[in-house]
Amino acid sequence: MIISNSWNFVFIHLHKCAGTSVEVALSKILNYNDILIGSTPEGEKQQEFFKRTIGLNKHSTAREVQKFLGAEHWEHMFSFAFVRHPLHRLYSLYNYSLKLAAPHVKSEHIGKPGILSTLPSHAPMTFNSVKAAISSKNFNEFVLNDFTWKDPGAMSQSSSLSNDKGLMIKKFYKVERMEESWNHVLARFPGAGPLERLNTSLDRAAGNDPKTLLGEEAKRKVQDAYARDFSTFEYQF
Template structure:
């Protein structure tokens, strides 16, 4: 998340929607009293401080940002976020979870303990629900059907990050990862900044709904029904 007091804008960083790329790009134009949570070196460094002091974190919602700023100031700010096709976003989470697990690896003791009681070690990244779900899944379809997947913050519906309790949008602009260059250009024009956008944390893959079993696809459609409708994505 970015809250720029100088430029008067709020960027809501939704999981697996190019938020890191956008925050790193926009950080180049921030001033010393602007707030960036996560993604950049300083954003990661002070994330715990801001979480304790103002109750916000990297993936805080628009509603939480409004609570921090107050309704009058929030209304004066330009608020925006980026979303992604729900199936591609879920697959990005799956790929990212597998990468985290692969890069960390279990120690011999942890492997023996897992073989004995089926419990993953209580440390990052194995304590993350999406990582456990990915490791226990043989395919993307299995991941979409795993109960731990839907308990992970990264798999929560995108509308919850940009809407109020009644499901109404409370941001001014919602860009799409599928048209990120065009939409980011619009953002830069609105903010009157010129910064390059570089892709970061990309999974380098794109999966279509056809690679899900019928049951898995139905599950994704049900879980993300409001995302499909609100953001104009096809659920087929």
Template sequence: MIYSRSRRFVFIHLHKTGGTSFEQGYEPFARWDDLILGSTPHGEQASTYFQRRFGLYKHSGLEEIEKVIGAEALAGFRILAFVRHPRARIASLYNFVGGIVLGWAEKNGTTLPAIRAAWETLSAQHGQLRWPASRAFIESDDFSGFIRNRHLHYDAAFQSQAAKTRTATHVAEPLRIEDLAGSSILQDLVDPSFVLPHANRSQRILIRSADIAPVDAAWLADHFRDDMAAFGYD
């Protein structure tokens, strides 16, 4: 997340929507009283401290931010969030955690079935294997099984985007990442010379959004129907 007092905006970093790219791109333009949690070396350290001290971290939603900062303090601030089609977003999540798990397996000379069999022991030693999304990947044979795995539904990355960008008093302005190309909204917000980088790429591509089976696409559309309606996706 970003709390920019200097430019009077708050940026909500939803999982797998390009938030790391914006936070890294914004960092050179940040002023002394801007707060960035996550994504940069300083931001990651700050995120750890702010989560422990105030309950705010890299992926805090608007409700968490408002609770700490106060609804009145947000008045007059522009509240923004990148959003993404749920199908593409969850495909990206699958590629991201799959890259981590399979990369770890290769590095340690083991296999996915072996990790699955020894998950209790291995996850106690390696934090990334404990993520609910990682466990869902480890327990699943394919993308279809992954999205239906019960553990995935406990992962913050599988939450509704709409739910994390609204409260009773504020609603974030959604910036669909599919519409950012050719738009000057970020340059107008930050600086005319701002360029959005492409950071935090998945380590490997296991599935593409266009290749998701129709039955799974329909399942995701139903599960994320609030996002589909709120952000005009079909």
């Protein structure tokens, strides 16, 4: 999450939407009076400080940032975020969670009964998405796992960017059109760095189409959970 007083913008960092790459690139133009939480070495070090002092974190919602800034200040700033196809974003969370678990759990144990009782009680093994990933045999089971929907990374994008009146940010860009989108960002913020692929997880199997990995129940679950995302950001399931 970035609050830039020097450039008059707010960037809302959604889970698994290239936020780390965007923030690292934008960090090149930030000044002493700007706030960056997470993503860069300095931003990561300051996470606890900002959480304690101003109540904001790496993935603070638009509502939370507006509350901190005040409605008038928020309205005068250019607020934006990157969004992603809801199903592909959830699949990325699944693969990222497996990646986090890899140093702690052997692949042959994933999805076995009782696996959660063997986990160490520290991050990242306490993350709900990690619990869901390692207690599921595949992506279909991950979608149907209750732990998945308790994880902040699985919450809808619209819930992070909206209030009761609708979308709060001035502009959303799509990860699927990253080159075009980033050119727009660079036109507004010249001097920002090039985008690098950071904090990524590999899309695996099914020709990178996670829909083919789901049964009918899981498909309905995704459609219901992200109905507002599909309509707000104009994605097709």
